[in-house]
Amino acid sequence: MHLSYYWYEAARIMTAPARVVADMAKHSLQNPANPLAYAPYARSLAAACEMFERATRRYAKPAFGFTGTIVDGATVPVSERVVWDRPFCRVITFDRGFVRGPAEVQPKLLIVAPMSGHYATLLRGTVEAMLPSHQVFITDWADARMVPLGAGRFDLDTYIDYLIDIFRELGPDLHVMAVCQPAVPVLAAIAVMEAQGYSPVPVSMTLMGGPIDTRRSPTAVNCLAQERGTAWFERHCISTVPAGYPGAWRSVYPGFFQLSGFMAMNLDRHVDAHSDMFDHLVKGDGDSAEKHRDFYDEYLAVMDLTAEFYLQTVKTVFVDHALPMGTMVHRGARIDLGAIRTCAILAVEGENDDISGVGQTLAALELTPNLPVERKAYHLQTGVGHYGVFNGSRYRTIIAPRIAAFIREIQGLRETQAFSAIAHKPEAPVN
Known part of the structure; x- marks a missing residue:
């Protein structure tokens, strides 16, 4: 052990x-x-x-802390509400305190947060930018050390099951945004839904900086997984939750391991940031020190992942490249991306992404040959790294509006086709 x-x-x-x-x-x-x-x-x-x-x-799990947002130039209050709950995940929606007429209903957007060590609150800026124009939901993944053993296992198959259940629970006209890690299971879940005739299937999915095919522009993270192999990660990265936690004795990939890896990738930057904070405190620069506190209160709050989910993800996504190779399975059945025929795809990448290299997310458009070209779109954002794909000034001013425009376009296309189908429906014969 x-x-x-x-x-x-x-x-x-x-x-x-x-x-x-x-x-x-x-x-x-x-x-x-x-x-x-x-x-x-x-x-x-x-x-x-x-x-x-x-x-x-x-560091404790942070709160989203939204109190309001601006809709059509008016400030409205925002409150959180849980709409779906399971042992390893719950779905939160952000209710805005106003009543809209049927003609003004805004698109439903589910943001699937990454299950890669940080809490869903890391996407606070992602949510904030979409709140004025969408009814936003987000997956709030549980810290594995807080889930009792009696709740059972949570692996990649369970993850996909959860997504399918969430998509169906949130109903028709749902748009999905997958940030980084969940790009693979979201794409797989929608392929399973389309292949098996589940209804309703999400109208669109936006895949942001996701490792769909890590053979393209491999980064240091991708190369490490390829070189070490799954067995190495199992020997060196898996531990057991100690007594004193609800999830005691569960095998996990500890969050502090993931945090160590993140910190090591940009160690000089983190050392400089803490040195700067010390100087700010000595000089009495409270505003700069508070910005540092806010960032690191979020960045240093980490969660554990179940061992089975972590190891399956390493093997499936980074070692075997199972999804682009056509060998990924769900509950024993092969996942066929060719089954995706209706759910539109927008792939978003960052020019300087050092986690998911350029082309890895774009691969989703090429791996879905039966999806019409008018339902596919791509956006490469210059001047941003991995974090900048879903947060920061360029996300707020360029990427978020691009996603919103894509959703409106696909929603409009869907409504036009539905109207056309009704208009051309043959009349029933008159007896």
Whole structure:
């Protein structure tokens, strides 16, 4: 049994007293009633205490925190509501506090958040940009360490089952946006639905920076998986949840492993960011320090993945390239992307993406030969990396409007074809 999780927990528990002391010292040194707070070294010492406390804490799951949005120039309140719930996932919708007439109903958009270590709140900016013009839903995946063993396994087949159930639950006229990791299971789930005649099938899917075919423009992440193989990841990356959590004894890929990998890819940038924050704290630049806190409160909050899901994903997506090779299966049946004939596809990629290289998501358009060309679209965003595909200024000003336009276009095409079918329907014979 891999003991990394136990060493991690032991280190966290042993540093807890020092973390409490550091936090108390910081507040004491920042207290105006303390004469020492005015000494030249007080800010440096308080900054050091805060940096230590933040470096040794476990970050809790953040909240979306939406209170309002702007629709047609008017500010309306926003509230969250759970519309679908299972042990490993729930679906949240964001209700906007206004009543719209039937002719003004906005498109339903399900954002499938990545199940790759971070919580769905990492897509807060993604949701925020779509709220004014869409009824937005999002998958809120559960932290595996919080799911009891009695809830059963969660693997790639279960993931696809969940998606199919969610698509059907949310009903007709649904549009889907898959961000990064879920691009593969979303594409697979819709292929299964179309092949087996499930109804209703989503009207469109937007695949953003997804690893559909990792043989194209392979990145460091892709190459590592290919070189190591599944057995290496099973030996070195799988651990057991310690006692004290609802999911105790469940085999997982710990979130702190994934976070370590993310940090290592851009270590210099993270070191510089923390050095800058220390300087901001010493200088009393509260706004810059708060921006740092907001980002890292989100970035450092990670969740565990079930071992079976993680290992199946590594093997299926990154080692075997099963979906583009035509060998991926769901519940023992081969997934045929040729079955996709109605659900439109928009592939979105970032020019500087170092997680899913250029061309990997575009492959979805080429792997669906029976989908009409007017139901396919592609957008390559210049000047952005992986994160910029679904967050940041270019996402808000260029990518999100492009997605909204695609949804309107496909919705219009669907309505036109439906009207045409009714108009050309032969009349029943008169007796």
